[in-house]
Amino acid sequence: xxxxxxxxxxxxxxxxxxxxxxxxxxxxxxxxxxxxxxxxxxxxxxxxxxxxxxxxxxxxxxxxxxxxxxxxxxxxxxxxxxxxxxxxxxxxxxxxxxxxxxxxxxxxxxxxxxxxxxxxxxxxxxxxxxxxxxxxxxxxxxxxxxxxxxxxxxxxxxxxxxxxxxxxxxxxxxxxxxxxxxxxxxxxxxxxxxxxxxxxxxxxxxxxxxxxxxxxxxxxxxxxxxxxxxxxxxxxxxxxxxxxxxxxxxxxxxxxxxxxxxxxxxxx
Amino acid sequence: xxxxxxxxxxxxxxxxxxxxxxxxxxxxxxxxxxxxxxxxxxxxxxxxxxxxxxxxxxxxxxxxxxxxxxxxxxxxxxxxxxxxxxxxxxxxxxxxxxxxxxxxxxxxxxxxxxxxxxxxxxxxxxxxxxxxxxxxxxxxxxxxxxxxxxxxxxxxxxxxxxxxxxxxxxxxxxxxxxxxxxxxxxxxxxxxxxxxxxxxxxxxxxxxxxxxxxxxxxxxxxxxxxxxxxxxxxxxxxxxxxxxxxxxxxxxxxxxxxxxxxxxxxxx
Numbered sequence: 001x002x003x004x005x006x007x008x009x010x011x012x013x014x015x016x017x018x019x020x021x022x023x024x025x026x027x028x029x030x031x032x033x034x035x036x037x038x039x040x041x042x043x044x045x046x047x048x049x050x051x052x053x054x055x056x057x058x059x060x061x062x063x064x065x066x067x068x069x070x071x072x073x074x075x076x077x078x079x080x081x082x083x084x085x086x087x088x089x090x091x092x093x094x095x096x097x098x099x100x101x102x103x104x105x106x107x108x109x110x111x112x113x114x115x116x117x118x119x120x121x122x123x124x125x126x127x128x129x130x131x132x133x134x135x136x137x138x139x140x141x142x143x144x145x146x147x148x149x150x151x152x153x154x155x156x157x158x159x160x161x162x163x164x165x166x167x168x169x170x171x172x173x174x175x176x177x178x179x180x181x182x183x184x185x186x187x188x189x190x191x192x193x194x195x196x197x198x199x200x201x202x203x204x205x206x207x208x209x210x211x212x213x214x215x216x217x218x219x220x221x222x223x224x225x226x227x228x229x230x231x232x233x234x235x236x237x238x239x240x241x242x243x244x245x246x247x248x249x250x251x252x253x254x255x256x257x258x259x260x261x262x263x264x265x266x267x268x
Numbered sequence: 269x270x271x272x273x274x275x276x277x278x279x280x281x282x283x284x285x286x287x288x289x290x291x292x293x294x295x296x297x298x299x300x301x302x303x304x305x306x307x308x309x310x311x312x313x314x315x316x317x318x319x320x321x322x323x324x325x326x327x328x329x330x331x332x333x334x335x336x337x338x339x340x341x342x343x344x345x346x347x348x349x350x351x352x353x354x355x356x357x358x359x360x361x362x363x364x365x366x367x368x369x370x371x372x373x374x375x376x377x378x379x380x381x382x383x384x385x386x387x388x389x390x391x392x393x394x395x396x397x398x399x400x401x402x403x404x405x406x407x408x409x410x411x412x413x414x415x416x417x418x419x420x421x422x423x424x425x426x427x428x429x430x431x432x433x434x435x436x437x438x439x440x441x442x443x444x445x446x447x448x449x450x451x452x453x454x455x456x457x458x459x460x461x462x463x464x465x466x467x468x469x470x471x472x473x474x475x476x477x478x479x480x481x482x483x484x485x486x487x488x489x490x491x492x493x494x495x496x497x498x499x500x501x502x503x504x505x506x507x508x509x510x511x512x513x514x515x516x517x518x519x520x521x522x523x524x525x526x527x528x529x530x531x532x533x534x535x536x
Binding site: 058059061063065066080081083086088090099102103104105106110113114115116117118119120121171172205214215217219221222236237238239240241242244256259261263 | 327329331333334348349351358367370371373374378381382384385386387388439473482483485487489490505506507508509510512527529531
């Protein structure tokens, strides 16, 4: 079983309908908490198990309520509506009775959608993975703060890593190649993690430090092809102590497989 | 009282905590249902009334579950967490016991945020309102289908209305000036309506017809200045029968006051 599947593994509660229990692994920590994308995937797996013939999160929003810690976690799901093409539900992820994450999502079957694609979006231009900057080159302090980096084969575009050398571009853009270090192939659930896997885009604005997510919404638009993903994180508007972070995820076939936006608190 | 305030007026239920009742007005219809932005504002007002010192929706997501009709509507709110700077809650908008809209949102006080703005986003370039195309020039069939247009002083950029003459640009972009016809000034709640006020951006892809919203998320980033708003709707990815529609709303001071994204079903 892959690290990601183990990290989001759930056991259905025998008595309480819609409840699932699992364990948040220490290997998914970042900055003292558990990565927000992993938490979203954890809750999303529970909803997927309840969604019957609609297994994929087409659009999912999570609001982060308190910092998660490694250890047991419970997801309580509630299916709000079962429609012909969509199932909508909510999920509450809690630890020791304290709510960590509240989720609202609509699920569908990406495999059943027709194949038409009219897109003006273009995949980002970046050098091939072997010419990008691997995690092994990240500052030691950063790796120490971000255990989850060991699970990623993440290669950042050299054009967007000036911040690591004290020369942020100030453009608010970080992009790179992503795959799981253990070879697990991407799927719709994993894209929820990938949408929050890159360093905060505020690094590129010259603002190092922790940027806690308030809310993260991901649209999963297609089942990704096996292989590398290209991920672009960008922000255009940092104001009043908050910023938006948009992510686009492209698969190896050049398809835009997910779009996400989060509202986050700017580093102090 | 303005049309918008009347259209989102709520009465607190005397016995049931967190419940509000109101009336969805026939004047907010579009394509046989009530406009999704108005519904979001209707539910958001209820949450605002429950959010105490955090009156503004900083980030709000709504999932549309069934078509709303003019008539009585009930919003049941549930505050999930009251924090120092944010209050998170859910709302259920229903009619005759049938759920129409499920909302998850985090509220704050935009007036209390510090004034720093680092933005690379630029307001859209478009001719002044008097050189744009008013609703009075819209095709009659369109006005008949969209009662709510009478409540808007909406002036579309001539460069993005080719679709009305059978010449869609295929760029997937519609932009224009917005204000309420009755002179009501914009505020954070009204921005939720404005985010869904323009014609579907699929018109500009040469796809006329109804594009039902699955989910709409709005980030309100600042209290808008009085006067005109500039609104840009754009899509980049129509695939498998769904498309995303991003909106940006700029106020008269040139400030990006809201960013939104919806997932919608493409017209057949």
